[in-house]
Amino acid sequence: MGSEANVIVADGLRKYYGKTHAVDGISLAVRHGEIFGMLGPNGAGKSTTIEMLEGLRTPDAGSVEILGLRQPRDATAIKRRIGIQLQTTALYPRLSVTEILDLFHTFYRGHPTLPTDDLIRLVDLDEKRETRSKQLSGGQKQRLSVALALVNDPEIVFLDEPTTGLDPQARRQLWDVIRALRGRGKTILLTTHYLEEAEQLCDRVAIVDHGKIIEQGAPSELIQRYFQEIAIQFQDGHGGSDAYTRLPGVAHAAAEDGLVTVYSADVPRTMAALLERETSGEGKLRDLSVRSATLEDVFLKLTGRALRD
Amino acid sequence: MSTVWTLYRASLKEFVRDRAALFWTLAFPILFIVMFGIIFKAGSTTYNIGIVNSDGGSVGLGLMQTFKDSKSGDSNVFNVQTYSTQDEAVGALKAGKQDLVLVLPASLSETATSPQPATVDVFYDPSHSASAQIELGLVQGVITQYAAQHLQSVPKLSAVPQSIQTHNLSAIDFLVPGILAMSLMQLGLFGTAPALVSLRQDGVLRRLGATPLPRWMLLASQVLLRLTIGLTQTAFIIGLGVAAFDMHVEGNWLALLGLVLLGAVAFIGMGYLIASFARSVESASGITSAVNFPMMFLSGIFFPIASLAGVPVLAIIIKILPLTYLGDALRQITVQGAPDFPLALDIGVLAAWAIVCGLLSARLFKWE
Numbered sequence: 001m002g003s004e005a006n007v008i009v010a011d012g013l014r015k016y017y018g019k020t021h022a023v024d025g026i027s028l029a030v031r032h033g034e035i036f037g038m039l040g041p042n043g044a045g046k047s048t049t050i051e052m053l054e055g056l057r058t059p060d061a062g063s064v065e066i067l068g069l070r071q072p073r074d075a076t077a078i079k080r081r082i083g084i085q086l087q088t089t090a091l092y093p094r095l096s097v098t099e100i101l102d103l104f105h106t107f108y109r110g111h112p113t114l115p116t117d118d119l120i121r122l123v124d125l126d127e128k129r130e131t132r133s134k135q136l137s138g139g140q141k142q143r144l145s146v147a148l149a150l151v152n153d154p155e156i157v158f159l160d161e162p163t164t165g166l167d168p169q170a171r172r173q174l175w176d177v178i179r180a181l182r183g184r185g186k187t188i189l190l191t192t193h194y195l196e197e198a199e200q201l202c203d204r205v206a207i208v209d210h211g212k213i214i215e216q217g218a219p220s221e222l223i224q225r226y227f228q229e230i231a232i233q234f235q236d237g238h239g240g241s242d243a244y245t246r247l248p249g250v251a252h253a254a255a256e257d258g259l260v261t262v263y264s265a266d267v268p269r270t271m272a273a274l275l276e277r278e279t280s281g282e283g284k285l286r287d288l289s290v291r292s293a294t295l296e297d298v299f300l301k302l303t304g305r306a307l308r309d
Numbered sequence: 310m311s312t313v314w315t316l317y318r319a320s321l322k323e324f325v326r327d328r329a330a331l332f333w334t335l336a337f338p339i340l341f342i343v344m345f346g347i348i349f350k351a352g353s354t355t356y357n358i359g360i361v362n363s364d365g366g367s368v369g370l371g372l373m374q375t376f377k378d379s380k381s382g383d384s385n386v387f388n389v390q391t392y393s394t395q396d397e398a399v400g401a402l403k404a405g406k407q408d409l410v411l412v413l414p415a416s417l418s419e420t421a422t423s424p425q426p427a428t429v430d431v432f433y434d435p436s437h438s439a440s441a442q443i444e445l446g447l448v449q450g451v452i453t454q455y456a457a458q459h460l461q462s463v464p465k466l467s468a469v470p471q472s473i474q475t476h477n478l479s480a481i482d483f484l485v486p487g488i489l490a491m492s493l494m495q496l497g498l499f500g501t502a503p504a505l506v507s508l509r510q511d512g513v514l515r516r517l518g519a520t521p522l523p524r525w526m527l528l529a530s531q532v533l534l535r536l537t538i539g540l541t542q543t544a545f546i547i548g549l550g551v552a553a554f555d556m557h558v559e560g561n562w563l564a565l566l567g568l569v570l571l572g573a574v575a576f577i578g579m580g581y582l583i584a585s586f587a588r589s590v591e592s593a594s595g596i597t598s599a600v601n602f603p604m605m606f607l608s609g610i611f612f613p614i615a616s617l618a619g620v621p622v623l624a625i626i627i628k629i630l631p632l633t634y635l636g637d638a639l640r641q642i643t644v645q646g647a648p649d650f651p652l653a654l655d656i657g658v659l660a661a662w663a664i665v666c667g668l669l670s671a672r673l674f675k676w677e
């Protein structure tokens with residue numbers, strides 16, 4: 001794939017707030033037509049990064065190129081062609097859903113836009129079209145703000161935690177909307193701290209922690225890269241993972257809050273050893289489960305911490 | 310331009326749907342007018358008036374009696390004391406014993422009943438009286454009423470105030486332009502600064518900044534909205550003054566419109582400047598109140614500035630504040646009030662404030 005297929009290119013982005021290194025040297029390239037996810041815990045620097053890409057914050061260092069245009073020089077031209085959803089969107093509280101969407105249409109004069117009715121249907125707000133924005137529920141507001149990001153039928157859609165606050169059903173519905181956008185040749189860059197979302201929705205994921213990208217690639221590829229093993233998980237009152245790394249077949253083990261995860265290349269042998277430990281009273285095996293590795297495991301391995309929803 | 314128009318309509322809807330804000334924008338100035346109007350109509354105060362009656366005829370005696378009999382409710386409006394010479398009476402005025410001195414010239418009765426216009430002199434000391442305009446208005450009123458009732462064929466009797474003042478206003482004539490100026494100021498300050506800071510604090514400006522909308526369009530729509538509100542207030546205030554309190558509007562409506570717009574722009578500029586400094590809605594409200602109160606009371610909108618100018622520091626402050634000039638200009642234009650400053654100076658000072666505040670806030674205003 002040639003570099004001309006990259007619609008977002010960031011190089012060496014940095015943003016410091018006093019002593020906080022919010023973004024500490026992030027480079028990434030997003031290809032045309034893919035769903036690219038930035039996955040990371042609270043405070044990792046996701047919002048700071050995405051807003052520097054959008055041109056809403058000025059980087060302390062580094063460069064951003066969007067659709068071949070440069071930030072901040074071509075900021076206005078870029079804004080016409082991208083759609084932005086902010087993590088927290090404030091709207092005119094006393095205007096209705098329809099009125100706000102109509103208002104946003106006028107900001108893109110001379111540029112093709114999607115009709116308000118289509119947008120309302122797309123995010124499933126039909127019943128709320130005449131409701132004032134301050135009377136919408138959190139999830140409905142979130143969906144309205146996604147709709148606002150699509151008004152100008154943008155080539156790239158930036159979504160900062162689009163599904164936070166949505167119930168599981170609404171979340172899946174929004175995934176479908178996002179997949180449909182990809183189907184129409186749009187590029188989507190989103191942030192999330194839901195592993196499931198990153199794994200199921202994103203074509204490629206960048207794992208962000210402490211202002212840096214610590215790993216990136218397709219979710220399945222990342223899991224493959226780090227785990228050929230199967231995860232065996234159980235509660236062990238003692239805590240500590242050292243005792244388990246020496247068991248037969250175990251490649252790697254991690255423990256957090258008494259929850260032990262053992263990654264085994266040979267499940268029968270490891271299980272036998274674990275059962276033996278329990279019988280002898282050396283360890284416990286409460287809430288035992290066996291599953292294949294997920295992005296969560298990758299995150300845990302890379303950062304030593306679990307990523308919680 | 311149609312984008313500005315849509316944005317303007319959106320903000321107008323926002324404003325009108327905020328019932329509380331709408332109510333206070335219109336109710337506050339009206340409350341003021343009704344309050345002052347009732348106070349001055351009731352005339353619960355008694356004014357000390359010294360009368361020198363050199364006229365031996367019926368008109369002099371009749372006028373004396375009219376002043377003695379003038380009642381407001383159950384109480385007398387004037388406490389009349391007679392003096393035999395003008396010097397004696399003016400001495401009492403200077404000493405603060407009298408609020409006003411009325412001199413009825415010899416042969417007043419003859420002139421008043423002849424075809425020639427007859428006049429009486431009213432002396433007053435603007436530096437001693439906080440409400441000289443009001444008292445003069447009252448005296449004028451009593452004399453006119455007397456003339457109308459007793460000298461029907463020759464309604465030519467009038468009082469000549471002996472002071473720098475050239476034109477007499479009734480209390481309400483004096484107050485309504487002041488209240489109009491005050492509400493334009495408060496529109497510019499309270500209506501602009503906290504509202505803008507809240508748009509910024511809530512992130513609305515930020516969200517709009519994520520679209521290609523040019524900032525000047527947002528600004529233009531906001532200013533247009535405030536001007537609309539300002540004109541609505543003006544119509545309400547003057548309408549109420551005329552309808553309920555016999556205000557005498559004599560000015561040029563077009564000039565009034567221009568002046569209202571200029572005044573509103575100057576104070577909206579000041580509001581933007583405050584919004585540039587304030588970090589939160591609370592601090593914007595605080596700064597606004599801190600600016601509002603001295604202006605309200607040191608700009609001669611409720612009292613003639615002559616009565617405040619005795620104190621040197623105040624005299625300087627009064628001459629800096631834009632509200633002084635807006636009040637003065639509105640008074641000149643709506644009711645032909647006596648000018649404190651030339652109209653051109655009023656307009657110049659207001660324009661200067663508008664330009665300085667506008668330029669400063671264009672530099673200092675933060676969108677995030």
Ligand SMILES: Nc1ncnc2c1ncn2[C@@H]1O[C@H](COP(=O)(O)OP(=O)(O)OP(=O)(O)O)[C@@H](O)[C@H]1O
Nearest residue numbers: 017020022040041042043044045046047048049193
């Ligand atoms: N305007 C700011 N001023 C000071 N510090 C900031 C500012 N914006 C972000 N930070 C800091 O930078 C770090 C990264 O913040 P950022 O909002 O980018 O995180 P995030 O990954 O989006 O987190 P979340 O998942 O909670 O949204 C945090 O430590 C935050 O406190």
Ligand SMILES: [Mg+2]
Nearest residue numbers: 046047048087
């Ligand atoms: Mg964030």
